[in-house]
Amino acid sequence: MKYLSEYRDPHMVKEYIEELNQIVTRQWKIMEVCGGQTHSLVRNGLLEMMPSQIEMIHGPGCPVCVTPLGLIDKAIYLAEQDNVILCSFGDMLRVPGSEKSLLQAKAEGAEVRILYSPLEAVKLAKETPEKEIVFFAVGFETTAPANALSVIHADRLGLKNYSILTAHVLVPPAIEAVMQDEESHIQGFLAAGHVCTIMGMQEYYPLVDKYKIPIVVTGFEPVDLLQGILMLVRQLETGRTELENQYSRVVRENGNPKAIETILQAFEITDREWRGIGTIPESGYQLRENYASYDANRKFDIQQGEVSESEICIAGEILKGIKKPKACSAFGKECTPEHPLGAPMVSSEGACAAYYHFSAITSSESIASK
Amino acid sequence: MTRMSLNCPMPQMNYDIITLGHGSGGLLTNRLLDQMIFDLFSNPILDERHDGAVIQANGPIAFSTDSFVVSPIFFPGGNIGDLAVNGTVNDVAMCGAIPQYISLSFIIEEGLKMTEFWEILLSIKHTCDAAGVQVVTGDTKVVDKGKGDKIFINTTGIGAMHPKANIHIQNVQSGDKIIVSGHVASHGMAIMSVREGLSFETEIESDTAYLNHTIKTLLDEFGTDIHLLRDPTRGGVSTVLTEIAKVRSLGVEIIENNIPILKQVNAACELLGLDPLYVANEGLFVAIVSNDQAESFLHRLRQLEFGEHAAMIGEVVSDHPGQVLLKSAIGGRRVLNMLVGDQLPRIC
Incomplete structure (x- = not known):
């Protein structure tokens, strides 16, 4: 496939691995912020191929993983109302709320639909005037333009039965939160290529300056990832701390101005609770006052009980890169993709699920000893 | 069709x-x-x-x-x-x-x-x-x-x-070769392409087909060298291979680059973030064939109805028992597991 096979070229992969082996002189802890990158690293078997001195730490960049429990409960509560059709990206359906997941609610009779675009939800609202259509708007900056556009579009159409339950989160504040945590010792970041496609690179210069840490905006294919890691290790080995762009075929310095304009038309920045991490100041989007009637949070009187997380789950430490999934006592035992205790086990982009699905090659000996 | x-x-x-x-x-x-x-x-x-x-x-x-x-x-x-x-x-x-x-x-x-x-x-x-x-x-x-x-x-x-058939999962041996009879993932993606909210520029067609005539000819000619036959419907090829590995306590190794898949199906999977190895098929079979006969089996299958795109995708090994290992296109390795839940509901 054009623009894809080139970035999965085994010869280039080999060359980058060889170069990494040549230049690396010591242990480095690198965080890939985005869950899509975690998924690709594991899916392609890259972690095994890289020099052992390079330790990849999987960051909080999986929106499904960091959506707080209370908000999932809200979505479930809304889905269970007779006059509501709750629309969501497929990944959110299996995420456990405090009592059940959206999928279980669906099995019990709630109307839940999987959509690939919020604009489909607007269409549904237009075609189904007797129902309230609520779109569960999760995601980082990447999905924000489409979600914003859905509200702007609904407003233009004069639809009164469309709203979004917003759970938008932002990457730069998450990087700050990781850097400010004394237990995490991250030395360099791969920034998420698709987020920067929208937002550009401007927000990352202050992070590089403030924390004296190299950041490389990186893509998702094996060659992209290895090139990004190589650029980062070159900086680390030579003591440079700069913002570089590996994903230049997609990411522009100023991002996508039209998309940013759309986001800012509908959204404003707000404090946001991150599951497993807690509240990070100015780390999310909420709808502006003039679109308040499209905000499901404000539109519906949502009843909610106490929410509490599993006591054994160490999702927070995993999302901040303090611990690896396998360091959790519940990993693969009480906590599996079928029965996830915490969010990183739910989404295929979550660090725990990625480890569960794709790694863990057992040798004959370890099976025999069981 | x-x-x-x-x-x-x-x-x-x-x-x-x-x-x-x-x-x-x-x-x-x-x-x-x-x-x-x-x-x-x-x-x-x-x-x-x-x-x-x-x-x-x-x-x-x-x-x-x-x-x-x-x-x-x-x-x-x-x-x-x-x-x-x-x-x-x-x-x-x-x-x-x-x-x-x-x-x-x-x-x-x-x-x-x-x-x-x-x-x-x-x-x-x-x-x-x-x-x-x-x-x-x-x-x-x-x-x-x-x-x-x-x-x-x-x-x-x-x-x-069939008088010559001896199809049992227990017959699967280390060294056996794994053959798929055609392109993977076409059915699931065909259904996906007509679900609400999605449309692709090229039409993807289901592979739904009757495989009995092809299977009969192969059994006539290869008999007990065919150790196992499975049609990888829901759960896809991955689920079939995982079951073999678990039940037989043997390892399975497959090579991503050898897996036949139509260009448009692969593109649709990439776009939607689905792994084609977990996507359903309705006119495809996986055959586990003795090492000796695998090449001639494949050659013959390619001449038969619905078999022209058949490919050898891997083998059964004694290493890493219970696990299916995929050698990725770039030379890395990963473990394939059974699908949890449904990738796509109501596809058959």
Whole structure:
């Protein structure tokens, strides 16, 4: 496939691995912020191929993983109302709320639909005037333009039965939160290529300056990832701390101005609770006052009980890169993709699920000893 | 395969749609059966019009049942009718048997258009003829509007075991080769492409097909060198291989670059973030064949109906027992597991 096979070229992969082996002189802890990158690293078997001195730490960049429990409960509560059709990206359906997941609610009779675009939800609202259509708007900056556009579009159409339950989160504040945590010792970041496609690179210069840490905006294919890691290790080995762009075929310095304009038309920045991490100041989007009637949070009187997380789950430490999934006592035992205790086990982009699905090659000996 | 046209004229019916009365067992049911079903599927056993079919059987037989609830009922490359025949024919064939007879049961939601029902019946007939099986018994029920989804079909198939077949998961040995009979993931992505909210520029067609003739020829020629046959429907190729690895406590190694997949199917999987190895197939089989005969098996399969894109994708090994390892396109490795939940609901 054009623009894809080139970035999965085994010869280039080999060359980058060889170069990494040549230049690396010591242990480095690198965080890939985005869950899509975690998924690709594991899916392609890259972690095994890289020099052992390079330790990849999987960051909080999986929106499904960091959506707080209370908000999932809200979505479930809304889905269970007779006059509501709750629309969501497929990944959110299996995420456990405090009592059940959206999928279980669906099995019990709630109307839940999987959509690939919020604009489909607007269409549904237009075609189904007797129902309230609520779109569960999760995601980082990447999905924000489409979600914003859905509200702007609904407003233009004069639809009164469309709203979004917003759970938008932002990457730069998450990087700050990781850097400010004394237990995490991250030395360099791969920034998420698709987020920067929208937002550009401007927000990352202050992070590089403030924390004296190299950041490389990186893509998702094996060659992209290895090139990004190589650029980062070159900086680390030579003591440079700069913002570089590996994903230049997609990411522009100023991002996508039209998309940013759309986001800012509908959204404003707000404090946001991150599951497993807690509240990070100015780390999310909420709808502006003039679109308040499209905000499901404000539109519906949502009843909610106490929410509490599993006591054994160490999702927070995993999302901040303090611990690896396998360091959790519940990993693969009480906590599996079928029965996830915490969010990183739910989404295929979550660090725990990625480890569960794709790694863990057992040798004959370890099976025999069981 | 193109959607069948209504070239066989529909019998004159007094109703444009199926009503509850068509499932009542009374006059309307009889008229529906007489005018639409018995004539179309006529054969000596069905013509007896008993509640059950009386058939001759000598020696071991294979027996399989399956229900079909696919949505939408018409999709690129087929419909719920040919899917219901192919699915059961293939399940019987995968046992190492030669499917001969099937039962045909409908659960219809009132309001289904007669023309749609007729189109489904015609494609069932067409597929039965092509696969060489006869419908010998059946049932029709109608449920209230809203209590079903247009039409559900159950088929059960029966067939005598091929005399040379010895298909058992216990026969799978280290060193055996893994062969798939064609492109993977086409059915699941065809269904996905017509679900709400998605449209692709190129049409992806389901691979739904009867594999029994191909399987029979292979059994004739390769007999006990075929250790296992599976059709990787829901859960895809990955799930079949994982089961083999777990049950046999052997390892499985497959090579990503050897897996045949249509360009447009691969692109759709990339776009939607689906792993083609977990996507359903309806006209594909996985064969585990002895190392000695694998090359000639593959060569022969490529000459047979629905086998021209067959490929050897890997082998069974004694290392890493219980695990399926995929060698990625770039030379890395990863473990394949069984699918948790459904990647795509109601695809067959």
